[in-house]
Structure formats: structure tokens, C-alpha cells
Amino acid sequence: MARRLLGPLAGVVAFLAFVEFTSGFIQGYYTPMLTDIARHLGIGDADVNWFEGSQLMLSALVVPAFAKLGDMVGHRRMLLWATAITAVATLALPFAHSFGFFLAAWTLQGFYVAWLPLEIALIWSRTLGRENRAAITAKAAGLLVAALETGAISGALLGGALVDRLPLLPVLLVPGLLVAACFAVVFFGVAESPTRLGGRLDLVGLTLVSFALIAFTGGLSLLRLHGVGDPLAWGVVLLGVLLVVPFALWELRHRDPLIDVRLFRSPALAPVFLTASLFGVSVLGAQAPLSTFMRTDPEVYGYGIGAGGFVASLAIGIYLLGMVTGALLFPLAARGITPRLALAGAAGCIGAGYLMFLPFHHSFAQVVTNMVIVGLGSGALVAALPTAAAAAAPENRTGVATGLTNSTKTVGGAIASAVFGIALMQGTTGAASGGTAGSFEGYVTVWLVCGGASLLAAAMLLFVVPAHAFEDRPASARPSPVG
Structure with a gap:
């Protein structure tokens, strides 16, 4: 049924499904071993939350920027860049023995969040001219999400089983090898989008929202280090909130904004x-x-x-x-x-x-x-x-x-x-x-x-x-x- 509806796209969707399986695998794999990672780095369980927080903040910037760049220069090209950065960061995790190094690598691993939007856009662009374009894309998206959920469950079960039996270094190496395989799959198995919209990336908007998020998370980091009674930390948090104002004003005036704040x-x-x-x-x-x-x-x-x-x-x-x-x-x-x-x-x-x-x-x-x-x-x-x-x-x-x-x-x-x-x-x-x-x-x-x-x-x-x-x-x- 899927092959009849997807037609020539069936092979491409199969390759992309492997990428989404890996995305889900990453999301599920580390969760059972977060306590082991904390002991390995010599930190408390409370500090583990900073891994997720920093990665999610980066994700909020990566998705709109890479989606726009995908329209401009090609979705496959940006998918390869996102996969390469994720692979390097994931392969660095087993060798990160300090909190700062591990936090930096974990944060950069968050580039994988751009995979699914780029894949959907790539599939959509390759259905141009087909009568059932929306149905094909919806079917492909459903298969990709199913692969993602399968990967998440598989990753959680395998990660929990391995961390009880093996040293942490080889356990942490498994996702990196899988992401490296994804790069090869996309490079050899997926062709570029047939159309590109061009345009320019809103660098000013990207810079303003980056400063806002960096200031906000930086203030929260100071609260972690110096306690909730530190006035400087609260001042930096407030600065991050206030920096949203010039970003919103700029986006309202921009002809092709990074984020269309009018929708809010x-x-x-x-x-x-x-x-x-x-x-x-x-x-x-x-x-x-x-x-x-x-x-x-x-x-x-x-x-x-x-x-x-x-x-x-x-x-x-x-x-x-x-x-x-x-x-x-x-x-x-x-x-x-x-x-x-x-x-x-x-x-x-x-x-x-x-x-x-x-x-x-x-x-x-x-x-x-x-x-x-x-x-x-x-x-x-x-x-x-x-x-x-x-x-x-x-x-x-x-x-x-x-x-x-x-x-x-x-x-x-x-x-x-x-x-x-x-x-x-x-x-x-x-x-x-x-x-x-x-x-x-x-x-x-x-x-x-x-x-x-x-x-x-x-x-x-x-x-x-x-x-x-x-x-x-x-x-x-x-x-x-x-x-």
C-alpha cells in the first residue's frame, strides 16, 4: 500500500526513515543512563537537567534557521550539515570527561531536531506536479514518525540493557556510530530537492533572538552557581526577557522574517x-x-x-x-x-x-x-x-x-x-x-x-x-x- 501511494519516493522515504529511527534512538537511548553519566562526570543528578535545557535552547534556533536555509540552498545539503554536526558531537560524548566538554557536545548534538522538518520539506518538493501531493507527503510523514517512535523505544531498551553490563565509554559510542551511518545514507541514497526558493537569511533576527536566549539561559546558569538570592543572575535573566522586544520589533518590519511574530x-x-x-x-x-x-x-x-x-x-x-x-x-x-x-x-x-x-x-x-x-x-x-x-x-x-x-x-x-x-x-x-x-x-x-x-x-x-x-x-x- 505504502509503495503504491509513494511510488518513486518509496526508496527515498525508506532512507529517511532510517534517519528518523536514529533520531528516536538518540532521544530514548541516553535517558535510562543519565544517573550513570552524572556519576561519570562527578556531578549531581540536578545538573543533568542542564544537558536537556541547553540542547533545547539550541534547538529553538536551529529549526527556523535550517528550515530557511533548506529553502534557499537545498534541503538535502542542510540535512547533511545537520547530520555531520550531530555525528561529530555524538562521537565526542564518550571522550568528554568534564562537565563543560560534555555539556558542549550534548548541546551541539541537538542539531538532529532539524532532520524531520528538512525531510518533510524535501519530500514535499519532490512531489511537485503530482495530483495527490498532500496525501503522499502525509503518508510519508506518518512513516517517518512511526520510525522515530520505534527508534525511541528501541534506544531506551538497548541503552538500559547495555549500561548495566558494559563500561560507559563503549555504551556512549553506539549512537555516534549510528549517526555516522545516517550521514552515509543521506549522502549516497537521497537526491537534492528539485527546486530552491532562494532568498536571504534574516541574520539580524537570528542574532537578536540568539542574544536573548543566551542571556536568559546564562542568567539561569548563574542562579545555579550562585543561588537564587544572587541579584546579578536575576538581572541577566531579565535582560534576556527584555531582548525579546527588539527582536519582535525587527521581525515585524522585516519582509522575510526568521520567525513570523504576527502569528502570535x-x-x-x-x-x-x-x-x-x-x-x-x-x-x-x-x-x-x-x-x-x-x-x-x-x-x-x-x-x-x-x-x-x-x-x-x-x-x-x-x-x-x-x-x-x-x-x-x-x-x-x-x-x-x-x-x-x-x-x-x-x-x-x-x-x-x-x-x-x-x-x-x-x-x-x-x-x-x-x-x-x-x-x-x-x-x-x-x-x-x-x-x-x-x-x-x-x-x-x-x-x-x-x-x-x-x-x-x-x-x-x-x-x-x-x-x-x-x-x-x-x-x-x-x-x-x-x-x-x-x-x-x-x-x-x-x-x-x-x-x-x-x-x-x-x-x-x-x-x-x-x-x-x-x-x-x-x-x-x-x-x-x-x-
Whole structure:
């Protein structure tokens, strides 16, 4: 069936599916071993959150820049660049024995986030002139996402199994070899896009938003080093927030902006972007704390599960299966109770799952039950938010709107990762009292913030978004203006 619909593109999609399998593999592989990585580097569990936060912040810059460059000079060319940088960074991780070196390599590994947008754009450009162009691209995108989820589950299970049996260096080498193979697959198996739009990259906008993100994350880093009472750190954080203003003003005047900030003025899209950012807090920002909590020894610290790498990977694999199930169930729920209510229900499911950690965190079964509930809601939102953004956007800006949904989710996750890192260093247990584990008070903060953010998103979808938002528009409907 897939070969009949994809036709000549079937081979290309197969090669790109291998790339997305590797992307998922990277995302799942390291999670069960984050505690082992922390011990290897001589840092506490709280510092692990800075790996995720720095990588997510870079991702927020890489996606719009590489997407634009792909249109200008070729999607395959930029896919090769993104893969090469990811390969070098991933191969450097096994040999990074200091926190700073490992953090730099881990951050640069985040270039893999550009793979999927570039692959979709490449497929779209190669379907030019075909009658069922949208159906072909949608089918190909579905296969790529399926490969990604398969890779994530495989990576989590293999990573957990290997870290219990082998030294850390060869374990960390596995993803680098896989990414290097991806470069060869793209170089020899994928042809360049037939059309290129040209244009110029908005370097001023890229510079302004980079300074804003660097200042903001730099301030959070100072809070980590000097404590929450440091006025200089808070001043740098405030500077990062204020630098968003000149960036937005520049983008409003630019003919071809890096990020179309006008879309944030749309009454229909603004709640979607806010929901995506709140969703990023839990789906991206809480990954490391969930892993390190499971690995924390309750006999030493009085909390945690004390799970080994493979047991932790099983929990992560079950969580990912919950996400897949949620993604598959969302279309059925949307048809039955409207997309808006289904989105609100998914956000509420995430909130309930995280708040369940407050009383139920004492056994593997309790933690996994909570994670499955969170996974069901997360999978639904992962699948539904880009579609909701496309449905709410003007017809000529659906691609930009879906890209911004991903970017706002990433920024939300990056900020949450940094904040959670600070929270896990506070309190009376764990790292706060001289140990290596995060403080129990910090974990409670993570659960409360994730639960509260998700319930806030659900309330906003119920009471702020119009009743018939995200439903199919009539064929005669004209796109509404933005801004």
C-alpha cells in the first residue's frame, strides 16, 4: 500500500526513515543512563537537567534557521550539515570527561531536531506536479514518525540493557556510530530537492533572538552557581526577557522574517502556542527528573525507586508505548467530542498523571502507572498540536504556524529544564545536603509545576479557545488576517 501511494519516493522515504529511527534512538537511548553519566562526570543528578535545557535552547534556533536555509540552498545539503554536526558531537560524548566538554557536545548534538522538518520539506518538493501531493507527503510523514517512535523505544531498551553490563565509554559510542551511518545514507541514497526558493537569511533576527536566549539561559546558569538570592543572575535573566522586544520589533518590519511574530497576535493561534509551551514543560523538561528519580536509591536517600538501567528503560519504553496509544486514540476522541475538548482532555490527563506522583511514588508499579497516564495525554498532544495550529492558521501560513508550535514547545521545555535543575539543588535531601541525588523537595516541585502547567493548558483550551476551534473549515472559508 505504502509503495503504491509513494511510488518513486518509496526508496527515498525508506532512507529517511532510517534517519528518523536514529533520531528516536538518540532521544530514548541516553535517558535510562543519565544517573550513570552524572556519576561519570562527578556531578549531581540536578545538573543533568542542564544537558536537556541547553540542547533545547539550541534547538529553538536551529529549526527556523535550517528550515530557511533548506529553502534557499537545498534541503538535502542542510540535512547533511545537520547530520555531520550531530555525528561529530555524538562521537565526542564518550571522550568528554568534564562537565563543560560534555555539556558542549550534548548541546551541539541537538542539531538532529532539524532532520524531520528538512525531510518533510524535501519530500514535499519532490512531489511537485503530482495530483495527490498532500496525501503522499502525509503518508510519508506518518512513516517517518512511526520510525522515530520505534527508534525511541528501541534506544531506551538497548541503552538500559547495555549500561548495566558494559563500561560507559563503549555504551556512549553506539549512537555516534549510528549517526555516522545516517550521514552515509543521506549522502549516497537521497537526491537534492528539485527546486530552491532562494532568498536571504534574516541574520539580524537570528542574532537578536540568539542574544536573548543566551542571556536568559546564562542568567539561569548563574542562579545555579550562585543561588537564587544572587541579584546579578536575576538581572541577566531579565535582560534576556527584555531582548525579546527588539527582536519582535525587527521581525515585524522585516519582509522575510526568521520567525513570523504576527502569528502570535492571532486570537486562534495564541492559545495553541501557549498550550505548546506549557506542554513542553512536561514532555521535554521533565524527562531527566523522571529518569534520575527512578534511579535514586531509597535506602540511601529515603525516596526513589532504586531501579537499574534496564528496569528504568522498561518504564521509559512503557511510557513511549502510552504516547503511541494516545496519538492513535486522539483522532477517535476528536471525532466524538470535538478537537478542542479532546485537546483539553489530553492536557488534563497529563496534569492528573503528574499530580498522582505526589501520593504515589513509592514503587515501580506506581511510577509506571503515573507515566502511562502522562504518556497517553502527551502522545495525543504531540500528534494534535501541529494539526490544531494548521487548522487555526491562515491558509497561506500553515507551515509557519506548525513550525512555531514546535519552537514554543521547545522553549517551554528548555526553560523548565533549567528551572528544574535549580529546584533539584534546593531542599534538605539529596544534592542539597551533600549527596549526588536531587532533593526530594525538588522532585515535588517538578511534579507540581508539570501538573499545574498541564491543568492550566486544559483550562485555557476549555474557557479561552472558541467552541468550534480546530474543526474543519468550510471549503469556501477565506483565511482570516493576522495582526
